Amino acid sequence: MSDKSVVVIxxxxxxxxxxxxxxxxxxxxSHIFEHHSRPGGVAAAWRRGDYLIDGGIHFLMGHRPGQPLYDLYKELGAMDGGRFLDMPDYGRYFDEVSGRSITITADLDQLAANLRAISPADGRLIDELIAGVRAMQGAGTFDMSMGEPPELASRWGSVRLLWRMRRVLRYFTGRYARPVSDYAQRFQDPWLRRLVANLFLPEVPYWFVLMLLALLAERQMGLLEEGCPGFVHPIERRYRELGGQVTYNATVEEILVEDGRAAGVRLADGTQHRAEAxxxxxDGHTTIFKMLGGRYADEPTRARYRDWQLIKPTFMVSYGVARAFDREPHVSMFSLARPLKVGAHVVDMLVLRVFNYSAHFAPAGKTVIQASFDTDWDYWHALHADRPAYEAEKARLAAEVLERLEAHYPGLSTQVEVTDVATPYTTWRYTLNCRGAYMGWLPTSKQLMTSLPRTLPGLADFYMAGQWVVPGGGVPISLLSGRDAVRILCKRDGKPFVAR
Incomplete structure (x- = not known):
């Protein structure tokens, strides 16, 4: 095989x-160079004693046979890992002020009845919500949000996609394309308004929430029995079995360019690795403005990285608890009666994941629970310069979060055996994601529906993949973007793309 076949990733x-x-x-x-000591990027998990702390994949779309995404996972070897468990529900929403709660069930008839019980006056809007979810079922809406990269798009391909989506196209325009937080204001009941606005991120378009609920109703949202390792490691194993090389603790500092083409990389230790592509x-910002020095960033690219919104980073605290949570939902969203204060940011919503659906996260009779909330990058970045203050703030918030959870689970504080805290700075340290943005761009309607190039003007033999070139983030998008980069490479070389 000639040197023209060498690809650095x-x-x-x-x-x-x-x-x-x-x-x-x-x-x-191909040869992959990875900054961290293990694979997965933001799909990360780590051990603390007997507990597995999983800070990555919350759920997986399209995990059942017969779905295009299932075929993708199988091609990559991911299905050789742990089992995938159907999500029985999306989670529970609990309002501490009123004491009201509701479980977002996969049974749409039951969900409609539960919502009407909360607010009979909002019956028309509830019917509209359920009708939108039913319309999205089986409509292939994920195809619409993904699309083809510009380098591979064709007029007829776009026409075929629109034809497949004709039944639900109206849901991608008008009021359905507005942020769900705006759409939620139409509900009369204030509690229901807050619930709908926080079903995912308040900034996502309403159609995105309809799509998620449709996937839930179709049983196409799954939990990872073995957590991120059970999904990531089989893909890495598949890569190695195919002859691929991967080097960890290898930070790329520069992409080498010769005669207008990418010719390899230089690592932080000074070594160079030559490649034909x-x-x-x-991280997109690091790639374009540091590894390439900004030399190939045209005005649209500069405007995007200057003006587009990033997803907010998170503060995450995990507890290894000597307690079983057998009857608890895997996710609860608590609207706090007493908000937390983090710098200048007020936190009034706390998300709790309960890893009670598998024995892989904790010893028998014990459980990992994980609380998280959106926070501010600048606060944590500045605070890290004063290490004692940074550690003290982590400890303060871990204690305050535990105090809030104690009200829901009496005796919890005395059962905690392990506490693990991850800040936005932690995310950046291990992944180098700009401002700790774990999913890249904020999935607003405009940003979700914008098709971004996977190449840079004036630079040949260079391609990008990941959440920074396909707004919306998540597992399928990341995997498909990696496949698309190779599809574009094959097109360059005039050979058919194969997936086996």
Whole structure:
């Protein structure tokens, strides 16, 4: 095999691993260089004593046989790992002020009845919500949000996609394309308004929430029995079995450019690795403005990184608890009666994940629970300069969150055996994601529906993959973007793309 077949891939997150697998399948010799000591990127998990702390994938779309995404996971080897468990519900919403709660069930008839019981006066809007969810079922709405990269798009491909989506196209325009927080204001009941606005992120379009609830109703949202390792490691294993190489603790500092083409990379230790093509599945800002020095950023690219909104980073505290949570939902959203104060930011919503659906996270009779909330990057970045103050703030918030949870689970404080805290700075330290933005761009309607190029003007043999080139983030998007980078590479080389 000639040197023209060598491809360097930056990053062993999901997009980088997928690019590596498909590169090997298509006859290229690829080498992945990863900043961290393990694969997965933001799909991360780590051990604290007997407990597995999973800070990554919350759920997986399209995990059942017969779905295109299932075929994608199988191609990559992900189905060789742990089992995937159907999500019985989306989670529970609990308002501490009123004491009201509701479980977002996959049974749409039951969900409609539960919502009407809360607010009979909002019956028309509840019927409209359920009708939208039913319309999204089986409509392939994920195809619409993904689309083809500009480098592979064709007029007829766009026409075929629109034809497949004709039944639900109206849901991608007008009031359905507005932020769900805006749409929620139409409900009369203030509690219901807050519930609807926080079913996902308040900034996502209303159609995005309809799509999620449709996937839930179709039993196409699953939990990972073994957590992120059971999904990530089989993909890495598949990559190695295909002959791929991966080097960890290898931070790329520069993408080498010769005669207007990407020619390899230089690592932080000074070593250079030559290649005929480079695929960056790393942070977009770092790639464009640091590794390439901003030399190939045209005005639309500069405007995007200057003006587009990033997803807010999170503060996450996990507790290993000597207690079983057998009857608890896997996710609860608590609207706090007493908000937390973090710098200048007021936190009034706390999300709690309960890892009670598998024995892989804790010993028998014990459980990992994990609370998280949106926070501010600048606060944590500045605070980290004063390490004692940074550690003290982590400890304060871990204690305050535990105090809030104690009200729902009496005796919890005495049962905690392990406490683990991750801040936005933690996310940046291990992934180098700009401002700790774990999913890249904020999935607003405009940003979700914008098709971004996977190449840069004036730079040949260079391609990008990951959440920074496909707004919306998540597992399928990351994997598909890695596949698309290799599809574009195959198109460049005039050979058919294969996936086996």
């Amino acid at each position: 930056i990053g062993a997150g999901l997009a980088g691993l997928a690019a590596g697998v498909y590169a090997q399948m298509n006859g290229y010799r 480079v695929i960056s599945a790393a």
